[in-house]
Amino acid sequence: MSNIREEMPVLIRHEGDWVGTYTLVDTAGKILDKYESHLTCQFPENSPHPYHQINRYKWADGKTEEYDFPGTYSDKNLLFDTNRIQGRAWEADDSTVILHFSYKGMPEMSLYEMILISPCNNYRARTWHWLKNHQIFQRTLIQEERLR
Template sequence: MSNIREEMPVLARHEGEWFGTYTLIDPAAKILDQHEARLSCQFPQEGEYDYYQINRYTWADGRQEEHQFPGFYRGKKLWFDTERIHGHAWEADDATILLWFSYKTIPDFYLYEMIQISPDNHHRTRTWHWFKNHQLFQRTLIQEERQH
């Protein structure tokens, strides 16, 4: 069993169920897409993963997607390596996690995410900055609340 909870205490505060809205915008702030999301952030007690996240997205037209993100802990970072993405997350301060990842099927593409959790652990704000060929081409703005 890893010591992820002790060495990444900000990440540990994210454990549980979250509900929110994702708004995708271009560099001029034009809305490109908007959808709801339910995320489950888990720290399995057994098995090969130190962290496990499930994202469920729902659009107004009824479309749905689900993605799973198992993670490994080492060196005070959370590492992801799935069929779809690879990347890592680390804590920047007592309220902020930074995440870098890229999609394996899209060359010269990556994104940075900043995740900030409130002092009461019930609200969080996330921003994604999407880059292609090292140029920003869109952002995702996310507001979430913990589900009880």
Template sequence: MEDIRKGMPVLARHAGEWVGVYTHVDTDNNLIDRHKSHLTCTFPAEGPHAYHQTNVYTWDDGRQETHVFPATYRAGRIFWDTDRIEGHAWEVDPRTVCLYWERKNMPGWYLYEMIQLSDCGNHRGRTWHWFENDQLVRRTCIKETRLK
């Protein structure tokens, strides 16, 4: 099996726990939603998934959601196919990972995500561009700091 850490060294630098805030806006930059996040990114030594991410979202009113995203690795990319999303990610340069994914419960929608990791590895910025029927309808900005 190919070694994901060698094939995707930028992604490998994301291992650990991250806390941050997701801010969702419409195309006029009106706030749609804002919530806190706690993500855990791991690279299991055994099993069918080379990458595993758990996202915990918390809103100010106490609501909480947890989503799990195991991924396989091949040919320099990771691939998701979960009950929630299907997509893949690839590295662009020494700081950047890009993702393309579709939400299975939202036919006609797809997203592109770009993640920038700081040189020190403790900060990252992420942006999502949401498209419905090939039209930009929403953006998400995420600011995160490494917890551990």
């Protein structure tokens, strides 16, 4: 049986709570949106989902959103299949995780994310490349630090 803790050591380094800022920009670099985030990455034992992520977002005007992303594991891949998204994540090297997913309600749209964790495991830099009909139309720039 595959073991996510042994076979995805870079992903395991993300366990815990992360706070940061998301900045959404168009292809010219113009800021379209900016908001705060608090993400929780968990690896629950004795669960049908060996990975569970909770994303919480908060805007300056008081608007909030929260999403749950349970993940399954197979052959060094983290797999997502929720009512909102379908995708997979894999390790590219000793500090990088790549995630590709699409939105179930918008089949023409997909997203590639690069997640880079620092050697001390306390900082993350993430970029999302948003594609519509296979053409990039915006990016999300994310800067986070581990909540202590």
